Amino acid sequence: MTYKKTDLFDEDLQRMAEVAKVMSHPARLAILRYLANCKSCISGDITNEIPLSRTTVSQHLQELKRVGLIHGEIDGLKVNYCLCTSCIDDIKKTFTLFLNEISISESIKC
Amino acid sequence: MTYKKTDLFDEDLQRMAEVAKVMSHPARLAILRYLANCKSCISGDITNEIPLSRTTVSQHLQELKRVGLIHGEIDGLKVNYCLCTSCIDDIKKTFTLFLNEISISESIKC
């Protein structure tokens, strides 16, 4: 079998799908929400906030970092995580555009 | 191992994650986009539009139906699929709300 056919599709759809996939786990959404509200966004604080093991939370943080939603900044022994506001604005635009595109158009509704 | 800890999180995050997951594959996004533009949204037409086997496309359609993004209406031998505009509006609201929530707030940026 060949498998993994995602690159047969338009690049904009691929990017949107990638972002959607990262947002497809409640733990990662909870991390984003927490980062938006807290002042000190130290990795350890996030771990305490999320009901999963430290390792798993760390993994979710790496995922969020991979697509650019958050940044990590080493501060001695600790790591400060924070949202990437420009990336979030970008995502907001992408999603709004797509959702408008498919809801405004004149297709037949049943 | 216990696995599957998604229900440890807020219900709104769970619902949003579920929707995001459905939108996390370019084929499903392509289907949504196609349904928005076409007049006749017969299952067979969708299959021809998507570079995957008929079986796989059918599976993706079931996924989209499962979360309520599309509806299917049997018309003799064929099935007419169409977007559920109210569901899309709902999703648009949910995503916009969440993304605003995490981008407007006053967290420390790095």
Place this chain on the structure above:
DNA sequence: AATCTATGTCGTATGTTTGCGTCATTAAAC
């Protein structure tokens, strides 16, 4: 220098998704 602490990486078990071929079903066409 020895120890402690915060964090990341690796390996691993298990569950889930993707993709497709084959079969079943049901309506249309003949």
Place this chain on the structure above:
DNA sequence: GTTTAATGACGCAAACATACGACATAGATT
């Protein structure tokens, strides 16, 4: 009534995601 066509359901294999314990590392504390 038999055949053809459109679709969904079933089953399988490969890939991927989730979750976590154990280990590694590197800065702080003593």
